[in-house]
Amino acid sequence: MPAPPKVILITGASSGLGKAIGLRLAKAGHNVLGTSRQPQLGEGHGAFPLVAMDVTSDDSVNAAIAEVIQRTGRLDVVINNAGLGIQGPAEDITPELAARLLDTNLLGAHRVCRAALPQMRAQGGGLIINVTSVAGNFGLPYRSFYSASKAALERYTEALSTEVARFGIHALTVQPGEFNTNIAAARLKPDVISEANKPGYEKAMAILGGSMHYSRDPDELAQVVEKVINARRPKATYIVAQGVQRLSIVLKKVLPGRMFERMVRKHYE
Numbered sequence: 001m002p003a004p005p006k007v008i009l010i011t012g013a014s015s016g017l018g019k020a021i022g023l024r025l026a027k028a029g030h031n032v033l034g035t036s037r038q039p040q041l042g043e044g045h046g047a048f049p050l051v052a053m054d055v056t057s058d059d060s061v062n063a064a065i066a067e068v069i070q071r072t073g074r075l076d077v078v079i080n081n082a083g084l085g086i087q088g089p090a091e092d093i094t095p096e097l098a099a100r101l102l103d104t105n106l107l108g109a110h111r112v113c114r115a116a117l118p119q120m121r122a123q124g125g126g127l128i129i130n131v132t133s134v135a136g137n138f139g140l141p142y143r144s145f146y147s148a149s150k151a152a153l154e155r156y157t158e159a160l161s162t163e164v165a166r167f168g169i170h171a172l173t174v175q176p177g178e179f180n181t182n183i184a185a186a187r188l189k190p191d192v193i194s195e196a197n198k199p200g201y202e203k204a205m206a207i208l209g210g211s212m213h214y215s216r217d218p219d220e221l222a223q224v225v226e227k228v229i230n231a232r233r234p235k236a237t238y239i240v241a242q243g244v245q246r247l248s249i250v251l252k253k254v255l256p257g258r259m260f261e262r263m264v265r266k267h268y269e
Contacts, residue, residue: 006031006076017179036052056104105146127170136151141200142205
């Protein structure tokens, strides 16, 4: 039986996966609010309102959460979807560029959780869904800090889940594979790719750019999120990937480490 309508906040909901999740949940009758750094530039879907939020700013996050609670009186579900991609040889990623990514992908989710948890505690329960990635299961070449940020968010959520369970709050992760969104166009990149790393980097990016996984409909992920919200006892992690991506997660667990690395290198050669 579907869960009763809930107040749901989705970060990074003006486009891509966040928008797809919001559209499906709004259609199901939930009170959905999305966030965007520039809500006035949203894609005009009109199915749910957008609230201004910059997840890299404490003040912005706190103000947005306060606005949602003021509008609705509660906050049942938070979906931390806002995030950045990054590409480039690890050697060429400056600490400043890496910090920018981590500030969004890891600390951004943390800021939202910190702001939402007091309300969830006061109302006796809630659900936090942190959108990570299958990339958090292994280090993808030339996307080292993306893998690192998603792996960190996985471990953060695992710890948070134990801490908040006694308040009736569930925290979990959803790991999407590649979907048809604009994340590739918006990836952070170093200003300069070193000559030594350029051949391997360019070949890997050509392979990645031609990936068939990018054709998958974001609504596939939205359907899974809807099931999670309806679940009485949600799992700790939901993997939303097919083919070689899902298989790679299994192989990472069962193969010797160096053998798995050789398999990854062969894929990008």
